Amino acid sequence: MTNWINTVSRDHVERGVQGGFTQANHGKPHMLARMARGDWIAFYSPRTVYPDGPPLQAFTAIGQITDDEPYQAEVSPDFTPWRRKVDFLDCVETPIRPLLERLDFIEDKSRWGFKFRFGVFRIDDHDLDVLRSAMLVPIGEATVDT
Incomplete structure (x- = not known):
């Protein structure tokens, strides 16, 4: 199993979450073809809206690949x-x-944004654990608005 980061604006991540999919590199297949069923993928959003929305600099979604190969959508x-x-x-x-x-x-912690210029890249299990523990709300700690 491999762990991935996909760099995508929040508005595009939200569309993917609603539709249950990810795209990469403006819809090109090469990085998606490297992914396998069961791989984890976390989404980093430098901006709220592509291409010129306000800066966000946050992880906005996380999930697992559930298919065996890329597919095309019209x-x-x-x-x-x-x-x-x-x-x-x-x-x-x-x-x-x-x-x-x-x-x-x-x-290089002083130039941390550089890595995200690659769009999609691999991360190790330690980094995935850091992201999962920061992003997932433990059961019983979720708040409900009344």
């Missing part, structure tokens, strides 16, 4: 992006700055 006649099916977990949006010192994939 969004419009001239846009048929490649996607993977994802089972998203209930989570809370989590700012990156409090996690910087604990994330090993960020080697």
Whole structure:
């Protein structure tokens, strides 16, 4: 099993969560083809809206790949992006700055944003555990608005 980060604006992540899918690199298949059923994927959103929304700098979703290979979806006649099916977990949006010192994939803490320029990249189990424990609300601690 491999763990991934996908760098995507929050508005695009929200569409993926609602539809149960992820895209990468503006709909190109090469990074999606490297993923396998059961792989974990966490989403980092540098901005709220693509391409020029306000900065966000937070992890916005996490889930597992549930299919065996990429598939194409027809969004419009001239846009048929490649996607993977994802089972998203209930989570809370989590700012990156409090996690910087604990994330090993960020080697230069003073230039932490550089790594996200790759779009999709692998992370190790330690970093996935840091993200999961920060993003997932323990059972019984969820609040309900009344």
